[in-house]
Amino acid sequence: MLKALGLWLGVLFPVVAQGASVVFLNPGHGKEDYWVRYAAFMQAAADELGMHLRVEYSDREVATTRDQARQVLESADKPDYLVMVNEQYVAPQILRLAHDSGVKMFLVNNPLTPAQTHTIDAQPQVYAPVLGTLTVNDEQAGFQMLHGLLAKLPASNGTIDLLAFSAVKNTPASQAREDGMRRALADYPQVRLRQVVYGGWSRQRAYEQAQVLVQRYPDARLVWCANDEMAFGAMQAFAEAGREPGRDVLFSAVNASPQALQARIDGRLSVLVGGHFTVGGWAMVMLHDDAHGVPVDRDGQREHTVPALQLIDAAGAQRWLQRLRRPDLGVRFRPLSAEGRGPDYRYPFLQPPQL
Incomplete structure (x- = not known):
């Protein structure tokens, strides 16, 4: 009788499968525009896909x-997935903690270094395996920014002084952007890289560094910056020294924040690349599919790159400002899923975006 009643209730009130649970270890500040928008886009994806997301x-x-x-890995209520960033090379420590936890580990934005990968793969009895990695085209972005800055300068036969504000030495994304900038230097023998400083992604630190550099290198005409916060700090110092951003000295930056987009429209930023805060949302699509039997590595690869960092001109900045009014940017996530599709299906976000 009870069994029949249970079947009857199941017909009237079908059991809804619980969506996959995800914890994201967000390396940023809770008031930092980039990481807050990053998490909001992830949450929009989770809501549409029926997943449970917690951000720390x-x-x-x-x-x-x-x-x-x-705390997450030792709790009684572990998530299905833990998403993390290899910021300051922290990933191996977390993978060690995750060994035998049953939680699937996924990296975004900053991958393991080759040395870390070798160590982890060689010791499966010590480290949890990495389910997958989703990163962006950081090296290409660093390369494009310097090319973009040079394209804005009037033709000149003289030497051009360049300053660079990288972020931190022990974060793969920061190093990749700097590597791209250095690769681009080979195309411009007239450009003299006077100094690279590490601003730690911080506006205040870059401001303090730039106060020194603007006096040390008064002829600097180009300032390459690995993110927008450092660019704004450097801009402030140059402006205070009587060097107008966008006219006397040209700046580049990374990030499609509202302030950066407006600076690109106004001309204070001469070159801007952005779009990478979407990566967490795309990762949620892949984890949703994995939870529904569509493996992340079904194409034979654990590591994937999203070409999310794209040059943004003034018109593109206007379009981005419109999109930023919604946390989901107007994106529908469920149609992007590989669930129920053929083996040749490729995620659209792995292709260059059309914005």
Whole structure:
């Protein structure tokens, strides 16, 4: 009788399958525009795909990230997936904590270094395996920014002084952008890279560094910056020294924040690349599919690159500002899923975006 009643209730009130649960260890600050928008786009994807997402901000403290990971992995209610960023090379510590936890590990934005990969793959009894990695075209972005800056300068036979604000030495994305900038230098023998400083993604730190550099290199005409916050800090110092951004000295930056987009429209930023805050949302699509039996590595690869970082001109900046009014950017996530599609299906977000 009870069995029949249960079947009858199942017909009237069908059991809804629980969506996959995800914890994202966000390395940024809870008030940092880039990482807040990043998490909001992830949440929009989770909502549409029926997934459960929890975001933990570490305020750029590696020890906090490690502690958050330990709490998640030792809790009685573990998530299905833990998404993390290899910021300041923290990933191996977390993968060690995750060994035998049953939680699937996924990396975004900053991949493992080759040395880390070798160590982890050689010791499966110590480290949890990495389900997959989703990164962006950081090296290409660094290359394009310098090319874009040079294209804005009037033709000249003289030497051109360049300053560069990289972020941190032990974060793969930062290093990749700097590598791209250095690769582009080979195309411009007239450009003299006077100094590279590491601003830690921070506006205040870059401002303080730029106060020194603008006095040390008064003829600098180009300032390459690995993110928008450092660009704005450097701009402030140059403006205070009587060097007008966009006229006397040209700046580049990474990130499609509202402030950066407006600066691109106004001409204070001469070159801007952005779009990479969408990566977490695309990762949610892949994890949704994995939870429904469509493996992340079904194409034979664990590591995928999203060409999300694209040059944004003034007209593109206007379009981005319109899109930013919605956390989901007007994107429908469910139609992007590989669930129910043929083996040749390729995620659209792995193709260059049309914005």
